[in-house]
Amino acid sequence: MRDHWEVEDYTFVGVGPTIGNGAVMQLSANGHASEESLESYALGSLGEPALGELEEHLLLCSLCQDQLKEIDAYHAAMKSAAARLEGQDESRKKLWTRVSGAMTFRRLGWVMGLVAIALGGLALRVWLTPTALTPAVALVLETSRGSEVRHAPARRPLELSLDVKGLPAYPLYAVETVDAVGQVQAQSTAAVSEGRVKMSLSQGLRPGNYFARLYSPSHELLREYGLVID
Amino acid sequence: MAGFNTEALSVPEDTVGSPADPPGSDAPLAGPNWTALVERIKADDQSGMEELYRVFSRGVRFYLCRQLGPQDLEDKVHDTFLIVVQAVRRGELREPERLMGFVRTVVRRQVAGHIDQAVHTRRQEVGIESGTTVVDLNRDPEETAIRQQHEQIAHRVLNSISKRDREILTRFYLLEQSQQQICDQMNLTETQFRLLKSRAKARFGELGKRRLARKDVVRFG
Numbered sequence: 001m002r003d004h005w006e007v008e009d010y011t012f013v014g015v016g017p018t019i020g021n022g023a024v025m026q027l028s029a030n031g032h033a034s035e036e037s038l039e040s041y042a043l044g045s046l047g048e049p050a051l052g053e054l055e056e057h058l059l060l061c062s063l064c065q066d067q068l069k070e071i072d073a074y075h076a077a078m079k080s081a082a083a084r085l086e087g088q089d090e091s092r093k094k095l096w097t098r099v100s101g102a103m104t105f106r107r108l109g110w111v112m113g114l115v116a117i118a119l120g121g122l123a124l125r126v127w128l129t130p131t132a133l134t135p136a137v138a139l140v141l142e143t144s145r146g147s148e149v150r151h152a153p154a155r156r157p158l159e160l161s162l163d164v165k166g167l168p169a170y171p172l173y174a175v176e177t178v179d180a181v182g183q184v185q186a187q188s189t190a191a192v193s194e195g196r197v198k199m200s201l202s203q204g205l206r207p208g209n210y211f212a213r214l215y216s217p218s219h220e221l222l223r224e225y226g227l228v229i230d
Numbered sequence: 231m232a233g234f235n236t237e238a239l240s241v242p243e244d245t246v247g248s249p250a251d252p253p254g255s256d257a258p259l260a261g262p263n264w265t266a267l268v269e270r271i272k273a274d275d276q277s278g279m280e281e282l283y284r285v286f287s288r289g290v291r292f293y294l295c296r297q298l299g300p301q302d303l304e305d306k307v308h309d310t311f312l313i314v315v316q317a318v319r320r321g322e323l324r325e326p327e328r329l330m331g332f333v334r335t336v337v338r339r340q341v342a343g344h345i346d347q348a349v350h351t352r353r354q355e356v357g358i359e360s361g362t363t364v365v366d367l368n369r370d371p372e373e374t375a376i377r378q379q380h381e382q383i384a385h386r387v388l389n390s391i392s393k394r395d396r397e398i399l400t401r402f403y404l405l406e407q408s409q410q411q412i413c414d415q416m417n418l419t420e421t422q423f424r425l426l427k428s429r430a431k432a433r434f435g436e437l438g439k440r441r442l443a444r445k446d447v448v449r450f451g
Contacts, residue, residue: 043406056330059289059337072296073380074434075403081384082404085396 033057033064035071042071140196141212141225149226158201160227162214164192167222174215175199177227180208205229268326271318283311286333297341310340383437387430395426402427 033041033054040046041054058064103111136157139150143163152158162175175197177185185205190197197214205227212225270278287307294306313336317323323332388396398416401407407415413423 045408052331052334055293055334055338059286059293059330059333062288065289065292068296073377074384074431076377077380077384077434078388078399078403078430080381081388082396082400084381084385085388086400086404 032061033067035067038064038068038071039075042068042075136200136202139227141227143223143225149228151228151230152205154207154229155204157204160199160201160212160225161196162199162212162223162225163195164197164214164223165195167214168216170217172217173197173222174217174219176213176215177201177205178211178213180210185210264329265326268318268323268329271315272321274319279315282315286330287311290333290337293337294341298344306340306344310337313340379441380438383434383441386437387433390433391430395430398423398426399430 037046037050037054041051046054058068134156136159137152138159138161139152140161141150141163144165160175160177164173169192172189172191174187174189176187177199179185186199186201188199190199199212207229210227210229212227213221214223214225216222267278267281271282290310291303291307294310295303298306310333314333317332317336318329323329325331388399391399394416398412398418401412401416402409409420409423412418413420
Protein backbone atom coordinates (compact mmCIF):
# COMPACT_ATOMS: atom_id res chain seq x y z
CA MET A 1 0.00 0.00 0.00
CA ARG A 2 1.42 3.36 -0.96
CA ASP A 3 1.59 6.08 1.65
CA HIS A 4 1.70 8.95 -0.79
CA TRP A 5 -0.29 9.65 -3.88
CA GLU A 6 1.34 11.33 -6.80
CA VAL A 7 -0.39 13.35 -9.47
CA GLU A 8 0.70 10.77 -12.03
CA ASP A 9 -1.42 8.15 -10.26
CA TYR A 10 -4.57 9.83 -11.48
CA THR A 11 -6.04 10.55 -14.83
CA PHE A 12 -7.34 14.07 -15.28
CA VAL A 13 -10.91 14.95 -15.96
CA GLY A 14 -11.30 16.88 -19.18
CA VAL A 15 -13.29 20.03 -19.80
CA GLY A 16 -16.57 20.17 -21.65
CA PRO A 17 -19.09 17.60 -22.80
CA THR A 18 -18.20 14.12 -21.69
CA ILE A 19 -21.48 12.33 -21.86
CA GLY A 20 -23.25 10.97 -24.90
CA ASN A 21 -26.18 13.32 -25.37
CA GLY A 22 -24.08 16.45 -25.35
CA ALA A 23 -25.06 17.75 -21.92
CA VAL A 24 -22.24 19.68 -20.38
CA MET A 25 -21.04 19.66 -16.83
CA GLN A 26 -19.68 23.15 -16.55
CA LEU A 27 -16.08 22.62 -15.57
CA SER A 28 -13.90 25.63 -15.25
CA ALA A 29 -10.61 25.90 -17.10
CA ASN A 30 -8.70 24.19 -14.30
CA GLY A 31 -10.87 21.10 -14.61
CA HIS A 32 -12.87 21.61 -11.43
CA ALA A 33 -16.60 22.10 -11.31
CA SER A 34 -17.63 25.66 -12.08
CA GLU A 35 -19.19 27.77 -9.35
CA GLU A 36 -22.35 27.97 -11.40
CA SER A 37 -22.79 24.22 -11.64
CA LEU A 38 -21.99 23.79 -7.94
CA GLU A 39 -24.58 26.45 -7.16
CA SER A 40 -27.17 24.73 -9.33
CA TYR A 41 -26.31 21.49 -7.59
CA ALA A 42 -26.65 23.10 -4.17
CA LEU A 43 -30.07 24.42 -5.16
CA GLY A 44 -31.07 21.02 -6.50
CA SER A 45 -31.68 22.39 -9.97
CA LEU A 46 -29.02 20.46 -11.84
CA GLY A 47 -30.42 17.76 -14.09
CA GLU A 48 -28.94 14.59 -15.50
CA PRO A 49 -26.48 13.86 -17.02
CA ALA A 50 -24.63 16.90 -15.68
CA LEU A 51 -25.77 15.93 -12.19
CA GLY A 52 -24.19 12.48 -12.49
CA GLU A 53 -20.96 13.88 -13.80
CA LEU A 54 -20.74 16.44 -11.04
CA GLU A 55 -21.54 13.95 -8.31
CA GLU A 56 -18.90 11.56 -9.60
CA HIS A 57 -16.44 14.44 -9.67
CA LEU A 58 -17.42 15.39 -6.12
CA LEU A 59 -16.77 11.86 -4.91
CA LEU A 60 -13.13 12.36 -5.83
CA CYS A 61 -12.38 16.07 -5.64
CA SER A 62 -11.91 17.51 -2.17
CA LEU A 63 -11.44 21.00 -3.55
CA CYS A 64 -14.91 20.99 -5.09
CA GLN A 65 -16.31 19.39 -1.93
CA ASP A 66 -14.95 22.32 0.09
CA GLN A 67 -16.34 24.80 -2.39
CA LEU A 68 -19.74 23.12 -2.26
CA LYS A 69 -19.65 23.28 1.53
CA GLU A 70 -19.08 27.03 1.33
CA ILE A 71 -21.89 27.43 -1.19
CA ASP A 72 -24.22 25.35 0.98
CA ALA A 73 -23.38 27.49 4.01
CA TYR A 74 -23.93 30.70 2.05
CA HIS A 75 -27.26 29.49 0.65
CA ALA A 76 -28.44 28.37 4.08
CA ALA A 77 -27.51 31.75 5.57
CA MET A 78 -29.22 33.71 2.79
CA LYS A 79 -32.30 31.53 2.95
CA SER A 80 -32.58 31.85 6.69
CA ALA A 81 -31.97 35.62 6.68
CA ALA A 82 -34.42 36.15 3.81
CA ALA A 83 -37.05 34.12 5.66
CA ARG A 84 -36.54 36.21 8.78
CA LEU A 85 -36.85 39.46 6.85
CA GLU A 86 -39.92 38.18 5.02
CA GLY A 87 -41.45 37.29 8.38
CA GLN A 88 -40.78 40.79 9.70
CA ASP A 89 -42.26 42.34 6.54
CA GLU A 90 -45.27 40.08 6.82
CA SER A 91 -46.03 41.07 10.41
CA ARG A 92 -45.61 44.76 9.49
CA LYS A 93 -48.02 44.28 6.59
CA LYS A 94 -50.51 42.49 8.82
CA LEU A 95 -50.41 45.31 11.36
CA TRP A 96 -50.92 47.92 8.65
CA THR A 97 -53.78 45.89 7.14
CA ARG A 98 -55.42 45.69 10.55
CA VAL A 99 -55.01 49.42 11.15
CA SER A 100 -56.18 50.42 7.67
CA GLY A 101 -59.04 47.90 7.86
CA ALA A 102 -60.21 49.44 11.10
CA MET A 103 -59.93 52.93 9.63
CA THR A 104 -62.81 52.95 7.17
CA PHE A 105 -63.96 56.30 5.81
CA ARG A 106 -66.96 56.33 8.14
CA ARG A 107 -64.86 55.48 11.20
CA LEU A 108 -62.34 58.07 10.20
CA GLY A 109 -65.21 60.61 10.07
CA TRP A 110 -66.22 59.67 13.60
CA VAL A 111 -62.67 59.99 14.82
CA MET A 112 -62.32 63.40 13.17
CA GLY A 113 -65.62 64.50 14.74
CA LEU A 114 -64.47 63.41 18.18
CA VAL A 115 -61.18 65.20 17.76
CA ALA A 116 -63.05 68.36 16.68
CA ILE A 117 -65.33 68.14 19.74
CA ALA A 118 -62.34 67.67 22.03
CA LEU A 119 -60.58 70.67 20.51
CA GLY A 120 -63.79 72.74 20.79
CA GLY A 121 -64.15 71.80 24.45
CA LEU A 122 -60.58 72.80 25.11
CA ALA A 123 -61.09 76.15 23.40
CA LEU A 124 -64.29 76.76 25.40
CA ARG A 125 -62.52 75.97 28.64
CA VAL A 126 -59.75 78.40 27.83
CA TRP A 127 -62.32 81.04 26.92
CA LEU A 128 -64.33 80.48 30.11
CA THR A 129 -61.28 80.59 32.36
CA PRO A 130 -59.36 83.59 31.20
CA THR A 131 -57.74 83.95 34.61
CA ALA A 132 -55.02 81.55 33.73
CA LEU A 133 -53.96 83.61 30.76
CA THR A 134 -54.66 87.17 31.81
CA PRO A 135 -52.38 89.22 34.10
CA ALA A 136 -53.43 89.78 37.73
CA VAL A 137 -54.99 93.05 38.87
CA ALA A 138 -53.17 94.61 41.84
CA LEU A 139 -55.28 96.43 44.39
CA VAL A 140 -54.22 98.23 47.56
CA LEU A 141 -57.00 98.14 50.16
CA GLU A 142 -57.01 100.82 52.83
CA THR A 143 -59.40 101.79 55.55
CA SER A 144 -58.15 105.27 56.34
CA ARG A 145 -60.53 108.16 56.42
CA GLY A 146 -61.49 109.35 52.95
CA SER A 147 -60.31 106.21 51.17
CA GLU A 148 -62.79 104.87 48.62
CA VAL A 149 -64.03 101.34 48.11
CA ARG A 150 -61.86 99.74 45.41
CA HIS A 151 -63.28 98.27 42.22
CA ALA A 152 -61.89 95.39 40.18
CA PRO A 153 -62.98 93.47 37.07
CA ALA A 154 -64.67 90.04 37.45
CA ARG A 155 -62.86 86.76 36.79
CA ARG A 156 -59.42 88.25 36.78
CA PRO A 157 -56.66 87.14 39.14
CA LEU A 158 -56.33 89.60 41.98
CA GLU A 159 -53.34 90.61 44.04
CA LEU A 160 -54.68 92.27 47.17
CA SER A 161 -52.42 94.35 49.41
CA LEU A 162 -54.00 95.09 52.79
CA ASP A 163 -52.74 98.15 54.63
CA VAL A 164 -51.82 97.24 58.22
CA LYS A 165 -50.84 100.69 59.49
CA GLY A 166 -51.93 101.19 63.10
CA LEU A 167 -52.49 97.48 63.78
CA PRO A 168 -50.60 95.43 66.38
CA ALA A 169 -47.59 93.73 64.87
CA TYR A 170 -47.70 89.96 64.48
CA PRO A 171 -45.35 87.67 62.63
CA LEU A 172 -48.28 86.30 60.61
CA TYR A 173 -51.79 87.46 59.88
CA ALA A 174 -54.77 85.39 58.75
CA VAL A 175 -56.61 86.81 55.76
CA GLU A 176 -59.95 85.82 54.29
CA THR A 177 -62.25 87.10 51.60
CA VAL A 178 -65.99 86.83 52.10
CA ASP A 179 -68.91 87.78 49.89
CA ALA A 180 -71.83 90.07 50.79
CA VAL A 181 -73.54 87.33 52.89
CA GLY A 182 -70.35 86.39 54.73
CA GLN A 183 -69.53 83.21 52.74
CA VAL A 184 -65.78 82.63 52.67
CA GLN A 185 -64.30 82.80 49.16
CA ALA A 186 -60.62 82.43 50.01
CA GLN A 187 -58.35 82.09 53.04
CA SER A 188 -54.62 82.41 53.61
CA THR A 189 -51.94 83.55 56.04
CA ALA A 190 -49.25 86.06 55.26
CA ALA A 191 -46.50 88.07 56.87
CA VAL A 192 -46.21 91.83 56.67
CA SER A 193 -44.07 93.11 53.87
CA GLU A 194 -43.50 96.84 53.34
CA GLY A 195 -46.34 97.69 55.69
CA ARG A 196 -48.83 95.47 53.86
CA VAL A 197 -50.21 91.94 53.94
CA LYS A 198 -50.63 90.40 50.54
CA MET A 199 -53.25 87.97 49.35
CA SER A 200 -53.63 86.34 45.93
CA LEU A 201 -56.92 85.31 44.36
CA SER A 202 -55.79 83.42 41.26
CA GLN A 203 -59.31 82.50 40.14
CA GLY A 204 -60.63 86.03 40.59
CA LEU A 205 -64.16 86.76 41.85
CA ARG A 206 -67.62 86.97 40.31
CA PRO A 207 -69.35 90.38 40.20
CA GLY A 208 -70.58 91.56 43.60
CA ASN A 209 -69.52 93.10 46.88
CA TYR A 210 -66.79 91.46 48.90
CA PHE A 211 -64.83 92.04 52.07
CA ALA A 212 -61.24 91.20 52.84
CA ARG A 213 -60.80 90.49 56.54
CA LEU A 214 -57.57 90.60 58.48
CA TYR A 215 -57.22 88.47 61.64
CA SER A 216 -54.62 88.14 64.37
CA PRO A 217 -53.02 84.70 64.88
CA SER A 218 -55.60 84.11 67.64
CA HIS A 219 -58.30 84.77 65.01
CA GLU A 220 -59.37 88.11 66.37
CA LEU A 221 -60.79 90.32 63.61
CA LEU A 222 -58.45 93.26 63.23
CA ARG A 223 -59.74 95.07 60.15
CA GLU A 224 -62.19 94.69 57.22
CA TYR A 225 -61.71 96.13 53.71
CA GLY A 226 -64.46 96.63 51.15
CA LEU A 227 -64.12 95.49 47.51
CA VAL A 228 -66.51 95.76 44.58
CA ILE A 229 -66.17 93.39 41.63
CA ASP A 230 -67.77 94.78 38.48
CA MET B 231 -24.71 -5.88 6.96
CA ALA B 232 -26.30 -9.29 6.60
CA GLY B 233 -24.81 -11.55 3.96
CA PHE B 234 -21.44 -9.78 3.84
CA ASN B 235 -18.24 -11.31 5.02
CA THR B 236 -17.17 -8.24 6.92
CA GLU B 237 -14.01 -9.88 8.16
CA ALA B 238 -12.78 -10.43 4.66
CA LEU B 239 -13.73 -6.87 3.76
CA SER B 240 -12.39 -5.12 6.83
CA VAL B 241 -10.75 -1.80 6.15
CA PRO B 242 -7.29 -1.25 7.62
CA GLU B 243 -7.41 1.58 10.15
CA ASP B 244 -4.63 3.53 8.50
CA THR B 245 -6.78 4.00 5.43
CA VAL B 246 -9.76 5.49 7.22
CA GLY B 247 -10.15 9.19 6.62
CA SER B 248 -7.28 9.47 4.16
CA PRO B 249 -7.74 12.09 1.48
CA ALA B 250 -8.65 11.02 -1.98
CA ASP B 251 -6.58 13.76 -3.55
CA PRO B 252 -2.85 13.68 -3.55
CA PRO B 253 -1.56 16.21 -1.03
CA GLY B 254 -0.73 19.66 -2.30
CA SER B 255 -2.43 19.25 -5.62
CA ASP B 256 -5.34 21.28 -6.93
CA ALA B 257 -5.67 19.04 -9.94
CA PRO B 258 -9.07 17.47 -10.52
CA LEU B 259 -8.88 13.74 -10.26
CA ALA B 260 -10.67 10.92 -11.93
CA GLY B 261 -9.01 8.34 -9.69
CA PRO B 262 -6.72 5.47 -10.57
CA ASN B 263 -7.18 3.10 -13.45
CA TRP B 264 -10.60 1.83 -12.53
CA THR B 265 -10.51 -1.29 -14.66
CA ALA B 266 -7.31 -2.49 -13.04
CA LEU B 267 -8.63 -1.63 -9.62
CA VAL B 268 -11.81 -3.60 -10.23
CA GLU B 269 -9.74 -6.58 -11.33
CA ARG B 270 -7.65 -6.39 -8.15
CA ILE B 271 -10.76 -6.29 -6.00
CA LYS B 272 -12.22 -9.25 -7.87
CA ALA B 273 -8.99 -11.10 -7.24
CA ASP B 274 -9.39 -10.46 -3.48
CA ASP B 275 -6.36 -8.21 -3.48
CA GLN B 276 -6.44 -6.42 -0.10
CA SER B 277 -4.46 -3.47 -1.45
CA GLY B 278 -7.09 -2.98 -4.14
CA MET B 279 -9.77 -2.58 -1.50
CA GLU B 280 -7.58 -0.26 0.50
CA GLU B 281 -7.01 1.83 -2.57
CA LEU B 282 -10.73 1.99 -3.33
CA TYR B 283 -11.49 3.00 0.23
CA ARG B 284 -8.77 5.62 0.18
CA VAL B 285 -10.04 7.07 -3.08
CA PHE B 286 -13.71 7.38 -2.35
CA SER B 287 -14.20 7.32 1.41
CA ARG B 288 -13.91 11.08 1.79
CA GLY B 289 -16.24 11.76 -1.12
CA VAL B 290 -18.80 9.22 0.09
CA ARG B 291 -18.57 10.57 3.61
CA PHE B 292 -19.10 14.08 2.30
CA TYR B 293 -22.10 13.02 0.18
CA LEU B 294 -23.77 11.03 2.96
CA CYS B 295 -23.15 13.74 5.57
CA ARG B 296 -24.59 16.39 3.28
CA GLN B 297 -27.71 14.35 2.62
CA LEU B 298 -28.31 12.56 5.93
CA GLY B 299 -26.37 14.44 8.58
CA PRO B 300 -23.50 13.29 10.77
CA GLN B 301 -25.32 10.60 12.71
CA ASP B 302 -23.87 7.09 12.24
CA LEU B 303 -21.81 8.44 9.38
CA GLU B 304 -18.90 6.04 9.69
CA ASP B 305 -21.27 3.06 9.68
CA LYS B 306 -22.97 4.34 6.57
CA VAL B 307 -19.66 4.89 4.78
CA HIS B 308 -18.57 1.42 5.76
CA ASP B 309 -21.86 -0.12 4.58
CA THR B 310 -21.50 1.62 1.24
CA PHE B 311 -17.97 0.35 0.88
CA LEU B 312 -19.05 -3.20 1.64
CA ILE B 313 -21.89 -3.04 -0.86
CA VAL B 314 -19.58 -1.78 -3.59
CA VAL B 315 -16.87 -4.34 -2.93
CA GLN B 316 -19.36 -7.19 -2.67
CA ALA B 317 -21.00 -6.19 -5.94
CA VAL B 318 -17.63 -5.94 -7.66
CA ARG B 319 -16.67 -9.36 -6.39
CA ARG B 320 -19.91 -10.86 -7.62
CA GLY B 321 -19.16 -9.41 -11.03
CA GLU B 322 -22.17 -7.13 -11.04
CA LEU B 323 -20.15 -4.22 -12.38
CA ARG B 324 -20.36 -4.65 -16.14
CA GLU B 325 -18.32 -1.58 -17.07
CA PRO B 326 -15.33 -1.47 -14.71
CA GLU B 327 -14.23 1.90 -16.10
CA ARG B 328 -17.51 3.31 -14.78
CA LEU B 329 -16.70 2.30 -11.20
CA MET B 330 -17.32 5.78 -9.80
CA GLY B 331 -20.67 5.93 -11.55
CA PHE B 332 -21.53 2.67 -9.82
CA VAL B 333 -20.34 4.02 -6.47
CA ARG B 334 -22.52 7.06 -6.97
CA THR B 335 -25.54 4.87 -7.71
CA VAL B 336 -24.94 2.84 -4.57
CA VAL B 337 -24.57 5.97 -2.45
CA ARG B 338 -27.76 7.45 -3.87
CA ARG B 339 -29.64 4.23 -3.14
CA GLN B 340 -28.25 4.25 0.38
CA VAL B 341 -29.47 7.81 0.89
CA ALA B 342 -32.90 7.00 -0.56
CA GLY B 343 -33.09 3.91 1.68
CA HIS B 344 -32.23 5.88 4.81
CA ILE B 345 -34.77 8.56 3.96
CA ASP B 346 -37.45 5.95 3.31
CA GLN B 347 -36.63 4.29 6.58
CA ALA B 348 -36.76 7.59 8.46
CA VAL B 349 -40.13 8.46 6.92
CA HIS B 350 -41.48 5.00 7.71
CA THR B 351 -40.16 5.13 11.28
CA ARG B 352 -41.68 8.55 11.81
CA ARG B 353 -45.07 7.37 10.54
CA GLN B 354 -44.97 4.24 12.68
CA GLU B 355 -43.86 5.99 15.80
CA VAL B 356 -46.03 9.07 15.75
CA GLY B 357 -47.40 9.63 19.21
CA ILE B 358 -45.15 7.14 20.93
CA GLU B 359 -42.97 9.03 23.31
CA SER B 360 -40.65 6.28 24.45
CA GLY B 361 -38.25 4.42 22.23
CA THR B 362 -38.54 6.84 19.33
CA THR B 363 -35.42 7.06 17.21
CA VAL B 364 -34.77 10.61 16.23
CA VAL B 365 -32.09 11.40 13.70
CA ASP B 366 -29.98 14.25 14.98
CA LEU B 367 -29.26 16.53 12.05
CA ASN B 368 -27.81 19.24 14.28
CA ARG B 369 -24.15 20.02 14.05
CA ASP B 370 -21.93 20.61 17.03
CA PRO B 371 -22.16 23.89 18.99
CA GLU B 372 -19.29 25.44 17.08
CA GLU B 373 -21.00 24.80 13.76
CA THR B 374 -24.26 26.13 15.16
CA ALA B 375 -22.49 29.31 16.23
CA ILE B 376 -20.87 29.65 12.81
CA ARG B 377 -24.24 29.16 11.14
CA GLN B 378 -25.78 31.86 13.33
CA GLN B 379 -22.97 34.24 12.47
CA HIS B 380 -23.43 33.53 8.77
CA GLU B 381 -27.12 34.26 9.12
CA GLN B 382 -26.43 37.56 10.86
CA ILE B 383 -24.07 38.58 8.08
CA ALA B 384 -26.60 37.57 5.43
CA HIS B 385 -29.22 39.60 7.30
CA ARG B 386 -26.94 42.62 7.14
CA VAL B 387 -26.31 42.08 3.46
CA LEU B 388 -30.02 41.84 2.67
CA ASN B 389 -30.76 44.88 4.81
CA SER B 390 -28.12 46.97 3.09
CA ILE B 391 -29.49 46.56 -0.44
CA SER B 392 -32.52 48.06 -2.15
CA LYS B 393 -35.97 46.52 -1.78
CA ARG B 394 -35.96 45.36 -5.35
CA ASP B 395 -32.55 43.69 -5.05
CA ARG B 396 -33.68 42.04 -1.86
CA GLU B 397 -36.76 40.72 -3.56
CA ILE B 398 -34.63 39.24 -6.33
CA LEU B 399 -32.36 37.46 -3.85
CA THR B 400 -35.32 36.35 -1.76
CA ARG B 401 -36.96 34.85 -4.82
CA PHE B 402 -33.77 33.00 -5.63
CA TYR B 403 -32.62 31.78 -2.23
CA LEU B 404 -35.83 31.50 -0.28
CA LEU B 405 -38.55 30.84 -2.85
CA GLU B 406 -36.09 28.87 -5.00
CA GLN B 407 -37.34 30.39 -8.23
CA SER B 408 -35.17 29.78 -11.26
CA GLN B 409 -32.92 32.44 -12.69
CA GLN B 410 -35.01 32.47 -15.87
CA GLN B 411 -38.25 32.95 -13.97
CA ILE B 412 -36.83 35.78 -11.87
CA CYS B 413 -35.32 37.54 -14.88
CA ASP B 414 -38.63 37.30 -16.76
CA GLN B 415 -40.78 38.51 -13.89
CA MET B 416 -38.45 41.21 -12.61
CA ASN B 417 -37.46 42.44 -16.05
CA LEU B 418 -33.77 41.67 -15.60
CA THR B 419 -31.03 40.52 -17.91
CA GLU B 420 -29.03 37.46 -16.92
CA THR B 421 -25.96 39.64 -16.49
CA GLN B 422 -27.77 41.96 -14.09
CA PHE B 423 -28.97 38.97 -12.13
CA ARG B 424 -25.53 37.40 -11.91
CA LEU B 425 -23.98 40.73 -10.99
CA LEU B 426 -26.40 41.24 -8.14
CA LYS B 427 -25.78 37.73 -6.85
CA SER B 428 -22.03 38.03 -7.02
CA ARG B 429 -22.07 41.48 -5.37
CA ALA B 430 -24.16 40.15 -2.51
CA LYS B 431 -21.79 37.22 -2.14
CA ALA B 432 -18.75 39.48 -2.21
CA ARG B 433 -20.32 41.70 0.45
CA PHE B 434 -21.06 38.60 2.52
CA GLY B 435 -17.42 37.55 2.28
CA GLU B 436 -16.21 41.05 3.08
CA LEU B 437 -18.38 41.36 6.18
CA GLY B 438 -17.33 37.89 7.29
CA LYS B 439 -13.67 38.81 6.98
CA ARG B 440 -14.21 42.06 8.88
CA ARG B 441 -15.93 40.23 11.69
CA LEU B 442 -13.12 37.70 11.82
CA ALA B 443 -10.52 40.49 11.89
CA ARG B 444 -12.40 42.26 14.70
CA LYS B 445 -12.44 39.05 16.72
CA ASP B 446 -8.71 38.64 16.23
CA VAL B 447 -8.13 42.19 17.45
CA VAL B 448 -10.26 41.52 20.52
CA ARG B 449 -8.51 38.23 21.17
CA PHE B 450 -5.00 39.65 20.91
CA GLY B 451 -5.73 43.18 22.09
